[in-house]
Amino acid sequence: MIARTTRGTGSRWPLIWLALLWQLTTPALAWNAAGHRLIAYLAWESMDPTTRSAVAGVLRRHPDFARWQARAGDADPDLGAFLEASTWPDDIRHDKRFFSAGLEEPTPALPGFPDMERRLNWHYVDRPPDSGQAAAASAGQLDRQLVALAHTLADPRSSVGERAYALPWLIHLVGDAHQPLHAASRYGSDGQGDSGGNAVEIVNPFQPHYPSTNLHRYWDELPGPPWLRGRQLQSTARSLSALYQPPPVSGTPAQWIAESRELARTAAYPPAGDAVPTISATFHANSLELARRRVVEAGYRLAEELKRLFADHGGGQ
Ligand SMILES: [Zn+2]
Structure with a gap:
C-alpha cells in the first residue's frame, strides 16, 4: 500500500530535495535491482541442476564472491551469488575500486579483474526507435557485448578468470536488453539524443514520494522497489511466472534488442503534448504490464542462454 498524504507546499520541499538527491546519486542506467534480481530468480528456477551447478562453479571464482555472500544473507549460497551477480555491473558504479573511463583516472587493477573500468556504455545501445531516422547516431555496446560475453563463456580456451568476469555481465545485460529504453533514444532535429529517456522529464503521480522523475528511471522502477x-x-x-507464459522463442540478443526498440517506438513514451508529461492511469497500467512481461521473458531467456552456453563443457570447471 502506498499512503497518499496531502501536504502544504511548505512541507513539500524536503520531498523534492530527497527526490533530487536520489536522482543525483542513482543515475538511471538499468532495470533497478528488483528487476535484475527478479529476472535472475526466474532464470534460476527454470534452470536444470547441471546448468545451475556449472554457473555456480564459475561465480565462486569471481573476485567479489565473498562480498556477494555477505550481502545475500541466509539464502542458498549459489542462488545468493547468482542474484547478487545480476546487479554487480550496476553496483560497481558506486564502488571506488572502479573508475569511469573518460571521466576519471584509472584505479589500480586488483587480483582477478582484467581492469577496473565500469564499462558504462555496455548497458545500452541507443538507436532511434523510428527506423525512418536510421541515419542518426547510435552509441552503446549492449548488442556487441552480449555476443562477445557469450563467446567468452562458450570458448573452451577462456580462462576460469575470464569466465568468472564475463558471467555477471551476461546475466545483467540479458535483463538490460529487455528494457525498452536500453535499446532506443529519441533524437531531436539537432541530432541530440534523449539518452534512453533519461533526458525526458515526467511527473509520475503513482510514485508520490518522488513524482518528478525521468522516463528512463520510471521504466527502470516498474518491476518493483x-x-x-x-x-x-x-x-x-512466482506470481509473475504464474501470470506470464514463457516466450514462444528464445531468440538472439539482436532479436531481444529489436523487440525492445519496437516497444520504445510504440509504448514507452507518453503521448506528446505537455512539455513535462504527467503519466496517466492508462499509460501506467500498460507500462506495468509490459515491464512485468519483459522481466519474465528475460528470465526464461537467460536460463535458455546459460543452458546453451554451459551444456557442453560445464563452464570449464
Ligand atoms: Zn545495466
Missing part, C-alpha cells in the same frame, strides 16, 4: 529480496522477491517472481 530496489530493496526487494528474500521471500518477497520469491513470491513476486
